[in-house]
Amino acid sequence: MKRLAIALMLLTAAPAWAADPSEMLKDPVLEKKAEDLGHELRCLVCQNESIEDSNADLARDLRVIVRERIAKGETPDQVKQYVVDRYGDYVLLKPPFKVTTLVLWLGPFALLLLGGFAAFAVFRRRGTAAGQPQAAPLSAEEKRRLDAMLKDNGQ
Amino acid sequence: MRRLLYLAPVALFGVLALFFLKGLTMNPRDIPSVLINRPVPEMNLAPLPGRGEDTGLATADLKGRVSLVNIYGSWCIACVQEHPFLVKIKQMGIVPIHGIDWRDDPAEGAKWLKKHGDPYDRVGVDPAPGRTAIDFGVTGAPETFVVDKAGIIRYKHIGPVNQDVWDNTLLPIIKELSK
Secondary structure, X not given: OHHHXXXXXXXXXXXXXXXXXXXXXXXXXXXXXXXXXXXXEEOOOOOOOEOOOOOOHHHHHHHHHHHHXXXXXXXXXXXXXXXXXXXXXXXXXXXXXXHHHHHHHHHHHHHHHHHHHHHHHHHHHHHHHXXXXXXXXXXXXXXHHHHHHHHHHHO | OHHXXXXXXXXXXXXXXXXXXXXXXXXXXXXXXOOOOOEOOOOEEEOOOOOOXXXXXXXXXXXXXXXXXXXXXXXXXXXXXXXXXXXXXXXXXXXXXXXXXXXXXXXXXXXXXXXXXXXXXOEEEEOOOOHHHHHOOXXXXXXXXXXXXXXXXXEEEEOOOOHHHHHHHHHHHXXXXXX
């Protein structure tokens, strides 16, 4: 009975959200918009958490302001721009694709391509070196001896 | 030529190692401010109680001469460490310091200044959710902004100001801007 009770409690335990119910918007559609946006915004204090996940005061302030603006009818992109205007691209957990981030986005693919070419070149060279028979054709004398041996074996 | 090719991975490793080595010496708290060379945000902050004729801090107050804007709060531990040096800057009389009491109970903010000394010309209160601090792109307290005569933000220092920061960073900028 006790075990069952504990199991039930564990099952029903909800994950602890940083956004406490008092912060949440009443309209579930708007709240969802605000939450989705909040998950893309970096908490400036903890740096690797989103403002939705963080308990820092500054993250809380930003959650409140994000919701205020969403409730006023701003689109998530407008709200995102508001935050980026103040904190720069740094605040976006997913950096935007632009000239200054080109290396960041394309670098891994460039390296993969480079590695691929290198591997291709190495393996092809190795393949040709090992795969081609390089022995010279048998001379007449060798052929005669080989035939003799094969004949001996057959008997 | 072939031998050079074998050196390529070593060279690549060398370059990466240099990047990582540089990364070790960088402070992840130093987030470049996007507000440098932009005008001070629009604000009109209420004064702290008991500071005489102080009318608070508004955007227009930061025009006319080079000034410092310091973000503090009575809850901020690093501010206690920084504060004696701010008092020293006030005594030097080179540049006025304005304070923004961030996310604070004004009564507590005023009490804190009584206890630790009051280096500020003007103080504005920015209660939670700290809209003005967010307009300044503040990531934590203390932070100190250097504002030029035209009311444009020219520099932001994250963390406590001390003699070293003052001598090597803030003072040269202030001198340059005061010309």
